[in-house]
Amino acid sequence: MRLRDLPTPALVLDRSKLLANLARMRKGVGRHGVALRPHLKTAKSVDIAHLAFGGAVGPITVSTLAEAEYFAGNGFRSITLAAAIPAEKLDRAARVAREGAQLTLVTDDLETARAMAAHPGRFRVLVEIDSGEQRGGVPAEDPALVAIGHALGARLAGVLTHAGHSYLCRSLDEVRRVAEEERSAAVRGAERLRDAGLSVEVVSVGSTPTAIHGTSMAGVTEVRAGVYMFGDLFQAEIGSHGIDDIALTVLTSVIGRRPGENRILLDAGALALSKDRSTAQTAHDAGFGVVWDLEGRPTLGRCVVERAYQEHGIATSDRPLPFAALPIGTKLRVAPNHACLTAAAYDRYHVIDGGDELVAEYDRINGW
Amino acid sequence: MRLRDLPTPALVLDRSKLLANLARMRKGVGRHGVALRPHLKTAKSVDIAHLAFGGAVGPITVSTLAEAEYFAGNGFRSITLAAAIPAEKLDRAARVAREGAQLTLVTDDLETARAMAAHPGRFRVLVEIDSGEQRGGVPAEDPALVAIGHALGARLAGVLTHAGHSYLCRSLDEVRRVAEEERSAAVRGAERLRDAGLSVEVVSVGSTPTAIHGTSMAGVTEVRAGVYMFGDLFQAEIGSHGIDDIALTVLTSVIGRRPGENRILLDAGALALSKDRSTAQTAHDAGFGVVWDLEGRPTLGRCVVERAYQEHGIATSDRPLPFAALPIGTKLRVAPNHACLTAAAYDRYHVIDGGDELVAEYDRINGW
Numbered sequence: 001m002r003l004r005d006l007p008t009p010a011l012v013l014d015r016s017k018l019l020a021n022l023a024r025m026r027k028g029v030g031r032h033g034v035a036l037r038p039h040l041k042t043a044k045s046v047d048i049a050h051l052a053f054g055g056a057v058g059p060i061t062v063s064t065l066a067e068a069e070y071f072a073g074n075g076f077r078s079i080t081l082a083a084a085i086p087a088e089k090l091d092r093a094a095r096v097a098r099e100g101a102q103l104t105l106v107t108d109d110l111e112t113a114r115a116m117a118a119h120p121g122r123f124r125v126l127v128e129i130d131s132g133e134q135r136g137g138v139p140a141e142d143p144a145l146v147a148i149g150h151a152l153g154a155r156l157a158g159v160l161t162h163a164g165h166s167y168l169c170r171s172l173d174e175v176r177r178v179a180e181e182e183r184s185a186a187v188r189g190a191e192r193l194r195d196a197g198l199s200v201e202v203v204s205v206g207s208t209p210t211a212i213h214g215t216s217m218a219g220v221t222e223v224r225a226g227v228y229m230f231g232d233l234f235q236a237e238i239g240s241h242g243i244d245d246i247a248l249t250v251l252t253s254v255i256g257r258r259p260g261e262n263r264i265l266l267d268a269g270a271l272a273l274s275k276d277r278s279t280a281q282t283a284h285d286a287g288f289g290v291v292w293d294l295e296g297r298p299t300l301g302r303c304v305v306e307r308a309y310q311e312h313g314i315a316t317s318d319r320p321l322p323f324a325a326l327p328i329g330t331k332l333r334v335a336p337n338h339a340c341l342t343a344a345a346y347d348r349y350h351v352i353d354g355g356d357e358l359v360a361e362y363d364r365i366n367g368w
Numbered sequence: 369m370r371l372r373d374l375p376t377p378a379l380v381l382d383r384s385k386l387l388a389n390l391a392r393m394r395k396g397v398g399r400h401g402v403a404l405r406p407h408l409k410t411a412k413s414v415d416i417a418h419l420a421f422g423g424a425v426g427p428i429t430v431s432t433l434a435e436a437e438y439f440a441g442n443g444f445r446s447i448t449l450a451a452a453i454p455a456e457k458l459d460r461a462a463r464v465a466r467e468g469a470q471l472t473l474v475t476d477d478l479e480t481a482r483a484m485a486a487h488p489g490r491f492r493v494l495v496e497i498d499s500g501e502q503r504g505g506v507p508a509e510d511p512a513l514v515a516i517g518h519a520l521g522a523r524l525a526g527v528l529t530h531a532g533h534s535y536l537c538r539s540l541d542e543v544r545r546v547a548e549e550e551r552s553a554a555v556r557g558a559e560r561l562r563d564a565g566l567s568v569e570v571v572s573v574g575s576t577p578t579a580i581h582g583t584s585m586a587g588v589t590e591v592r593a594g595v596y597m598f599g600d601l602f603q604a605e606i607g608s609h610g611i612d613d614i615a616l617t618v619l620t621s622v623i624g625r626r627p628g629e630n631r632i633l634l635d636a637g638a639l640a641l642s643k644d645r646s647t648a649q650t651a652h653d654a655g656f657g658v659v660w661d662l663e664g665r666p667t668l669g670r671c672v673v674e675r676a677y678q679e680h681g682i683a684t685s686d687r688p689l690p691f692a693a694l695p696i697g698t699k700l701r702v703a704p705n706h707a708c709l710t711a712a713a714y715d716r717y718h719v720i721d722g723g724d725e726l727v728a729e730y731d732r733i734n735g736w
Contacts, residue, residue, distance in 0.1 A: 007457070009736055041678055063679045083635070083679045084623040086697035089375070108624060109696045135680060136624045136633055164677065255452040256476060256504045265504055267451070271712050272736075275643040309532065310409055310708050311431045311451045312503060328477045329454035340678050344639050345712070347735060367715065368377055368640075 003356040004294060004331050008253040009272035011346040012333060013362065014296070015051075016354040017247035018229060022052050024241075025211065025228045032217035037061050037080060037204065039226030042340045045349065046074040047362035048229065061224045065092055070365040072101040080104040080204070082160060082224065084128065084136055087115035094121025104202070106160050108137045110144060113151035124157035126202055127193070131185035132178065133164040140189035146196045158202030159189040162224070166209040170282070172239050179214030182207070187219035208240050232339040233286045234278035248343060249296060249333040250289070251350070252313070259323045266291070266305065266313040268334050273308060274341035289334040289342075291315045294356070296333055305334060371724040372662060372699050376621040377640035379714040380701060381730065382664070383419075384722040385615035386597060390420050392609075393579065393596045400585035405429050405448060405572065407594030410708045413717065414442040415730035416597065429592045433460055438733040440469040448472040448572070450528060450592065452496065452504055455483035462489025472570070474528050476505045478512060481519035492525035494570055495561070499553035500546065501532040508557035514564045526570030527557040530592070534577040538650070540607050547582030550575070555587035577608050600707040601654045602646035616711060617664060617701040618657070619718070620681070627691045634659070634673065634681040636702050641676055642709035657702040657710075659683045662724070664701055673702060 003012065029036040038052045041063035049060060049071065059078035062068050068079050079101050085093065090105075097103040107113050108128040116125050127148050130137030138144045149156050163182035169175045182205050190200045205217075206224030217223065230248035231241045250272055256265025270288070279286040291303035301319035308314075313334070336342035343349075344366060351360040371380065397404040406420045409431035417428060417439065427446035430436050436447050447469050453461065458473075465471040475481050476496040484493050495516050498505030506512045517524050531550035537543045550573050558568045573585075574592035585591065598616035599609045618640055624633025638656070647654040659671035669687035676682075681702070704710035711717075712734060719728040 007460070007736065084633070084696075085635075086621050086623060088697055092375075112696050134626075134629070135675075135677065135682065253454050253456075255454060258502070261502070265452070267453075270644070270709055275645070275709060276638070277643070277645070307503075309503065314503060328452075328480050329456055341638055341643060345735075367713075368375065 001358045003251065003352055003358060006251055006350055006358070008251050008331065009268040010251045010350050011343060011348070012249045012251050013230070013349040013351050014247045014354065015351050015359065017245055018048070019051065021229055021231060021241065021245055021247060025225060028212055029223045034217045034220050035059060035222040037222045037224050038229070039063070039082065039206070039224045040067060040071065042226040042343065043229050044343070044364045044366065045362045046071065047360070049076065052229065059222070061226070064368050065089060065096070066368050067365055068093070068096045068103065072096045072099045076101065078102045080126070082106060082162065084108060087112050090116065090119045090121060093123060094119065097122040104157060107148065110148050110151055113148045116155055117151055117153050123155070125152050125155045126158050126160040126204060127152070127156070127189065129159050129161040129185050129189040131161040131163050131182045133162065135164055137161060140185045140192060145189055145192055149193045149196060149198045156193070156198055158200045158204065159186050159193065160202070160204040161186045163205070163207050163210050166207045167238065169209065169238060172213055175209045175213040175239065176215055179210035180216065182210050183214060183216060183218070183220055190219065208235060209238060212240055227339055230339040230343070232336050233290060234282065234337055237279055237282040237284060246335050248339045249292065249335050250342060252332050252334055254326055254328055254330040254332065257323060257326065257328065261316070262321055263314055263316045264321060264326060266315055266332065266334070267311065269312045270308040270310050271345055273305065273313060273334060273336060274338065274345065275308060276338035276341045278337045286337055288313060289336050292333045292335060294331045294333060369726045371619065371720055371726060374619055374718055374726070376619050376699065377636040378619040378718050379711060379716070380617050380619050381598070381717040381719050382615045382722065383719050383727065385613055386416070387419065389597055389599060389609065389613055389615060393593060396580055397591045402585045402588050403427060403590040405590045405592050406597070407431070407450065407574070407592045408435060408439065410594040410711065411597050412711070412732045412734065413730045414439065415728070417444065420597065427590070429594070432736050433457060433464070434736050435733055436461070436464045436471065440464045440467045444469065446470045448494070450474060450530065452476060455480050458484065458487045458489060461491060462487065465490040472525060475516065478516055478519055481516045484523055485519055485521050491523070493520050493523045494526050494528040494572060495520070495524070495557065497527050497529040497553050497557040499529040499531050499550045501530065503532060505529060508553045508560060513557055513560055517561045517564060517566045524561070524566055526568045526572065527554050527561065528570070528572040529554045531573070531575050531578050534575045535606065537577065537606060540581055543577045543581040543607065544583055547578035548584065550578050551582060551584060551586070551588055558587065576603060577606060580608055595707055598707040598711070600704050601658060602650065602705055605647055605650040605652060614703050616707045617660065617703050618710060620700050620702055622694055622696055622698040622700065625691060625694065625696065629684070630689055631682055631684045632689060632694060634683055634700065634702070635679065637680045638676040638678050639713055641673065641681060641702060641704060642706065642713065643676060644706035644709045646705045654705055656681060657704055660701045660703060662699045662701060
């Protein structure tokens with residue numbers, strides 16, 4: 001079957017680009033001599049997780065218990081759930097570990113740490129450090145850090161931080177500065193716990209921009225990153241990769257033509273693309289996605305989905321669209337603003353390998 | 369089981385509010401003596417579709433072929449797919465009709481109309497009219513309208529329009545004006561087809577705001593609307609219903625606390641809420657949703673999800689949050705900006721009936 005024969009909208013993954021992205025991150029993190037613990041919150045796919053380790057299994061990061069269960073059930077043995085969960089979910093989490101996986105949880109809360117210490121299940125815990133994003137975590141200097149470490153007792157395995165504010169950077173120098181904030185906050189947190197007589201095995205950091213551009217990983221034991229696998233318009237814009245490295249696109253059909261307005265109507269709208277507008281704050285606002293031809297080339301000019309209704313996207317270009325070559329039914333591909341959110345609308349990937357032949361179908365685990 | 373016992377995030381539907389919303393629309397459209405053809409693109413649920421007809425089946429509107437197949441397979445007999453499809457999908461569409469349903473398609477394209485006329489399947493077609501939204505459709509005055517009508521031949525059943533630009537209105541007077549634009553464009557289109565000797569049975573209009581506030585339906589045969597079933601923050605803001613009429617919320621747990629910043633971290637983020645920001649253009653920007661307590665009351669003040677990461681929402685309030693009453697694990701409910709997009713992240717509804725007892729579970733059909 002060929003790409004052009006797929007019913008639209010459909011999620012398309014170019015394996016050749018995926019493999020290059022995976023190899024680049026492995027090499028980039030490898031140069032620091034630290035472990036890579038890929039975050040599967042973007043791909044949510046066992047097939048892709050295997051590719052991330054060259055066909056093997058390795059340590060992974062997940063964002064939901066549903067992902068933890070799915071990957072544990074498919075043979076992954078070291079799983080870090082990098083989002084805090086309330087104590088009432090510990091029973092469900094502990095069942096993941098019963099399937100033979102080493103499960104690692106995170107917390108930044110003293111009461112939850114006490115509940116974790118008292119729980120009979122088999123899991124270890126990292127204290128979440130806030131390295132500047134001001135989302136979750138305690139600052140490395142906060143006295144709460146050591147109190148939480150003590151409360152965790154034998155469960156304590158180390159610290160984890162995520163410099164999500166690297167997404168706000170607009171230059172590589174800024175990314176490098178944030179990467180150093182991320183590293184140093186995690187290392188300081190680990191030192192404070194060790195100074196308090198606690199044992200710290202894991203010092204976990206990561207985001208795609210900081211993993212790629214960080215200059216030092218001194219004191220770090222592992223790096224997490226996820227969106228690097230696919231890339232997207234936003235990551236290209238902030239310098240995580242090139243525009244041609246984007247491995248994920250949405251196959252769409254032209255379902256309307258408005259030559260007088262230089263616009264085409266696509267059957268990829270808000271549900272097929274997501275309403276993510278990450279690039280709105282960057283130098284090149286990509287609307288709800290950038291439209292490429294079936295081969296993934298920008299032959300329509302800078303063609304942007306400027307309006308997204310539930311099932312309709314309206315695209316226009318900075319040059320006159322070639323309407324003679326765009327009859328109703330023409331297949332095009334839309335590069336996403338934010339791969340994590342676009343992929344979440346689909347239950348599978350249709351895989352190509354550079355060309356237009358469909359070579360595989362990978363499933364995905366959605367929901368919670 | 370009680371609402372508080374559900375794992376979070378979860379989609380919660382208050383049936384008592386749903387039934388009131390359904391009854392209000394039936395009464396509102398009924399006063400004009402025209403048929404209501406509910407749009408199931410929001411609910412995507414057979415259970416809810418039955419409730420829309422007081423437990424029976426009736427004529428419905430859908431937005432995807434997947435919905436058409438699902439509802440036809442569940443006994444719905446008159447189905448209008450109100451989004452244009454390319455000719456290559458006609459085979460799949462015609463299979464829906466083979467299950468005994470009367471299927472109605474739309475087009476605004478001459479070549480597609482010819483392909484429809486030549487197709488062996490059993491379906492009828494409405495010509496889509498652009499009543500001012502500038503999305504799909506031909507203007508009622510466009511010569512293309514009659515050409516498409518002639519091309520459709522015996523398949524032609526009438527005209528359809530959707531005044532989606534009613535969403536841009538900021539006063540009821542504006543909505544009434546757009547409703548009249550919608551009605552008059554559809555009726556003019558029907559007249560032009562009739563003047564050309566063509567038979568027009570269906571004159572279909574609708575959007576939730578215009579269905580509620582339109583003052584005349586003269587010449588119209590049916591009204592379509594969908595989001596009125598659940599309501600949302602955006603529809604409340606533009607006057608389609610009251611804030612207390614919102615029947616759909618996302619159950620979430622507090623997973624982080626930042627008293628120094630008057631912020632709480634929720635396990636409902638961009639995937640659980642969607643990244644829709646419809647209310648950003650209204651008088652009361654609701655961020656990524658407004659946070660109510662477990663009972664659905666605004667006891668946290670104007671508490672808004674101001675940042676949405678993949679699995680984390682960060683909420684703050686216009687008054688000091690009662691942190692003593694908000695330990696980790698506290699269950700809250702988030703009212704959505706745009707119900708259609710929020711619901712799309714879930715495969716089922718957890719149904720309450722005013723109180724906190726779970727009385728039913730309704731499934732949903734997602735995807736394409």
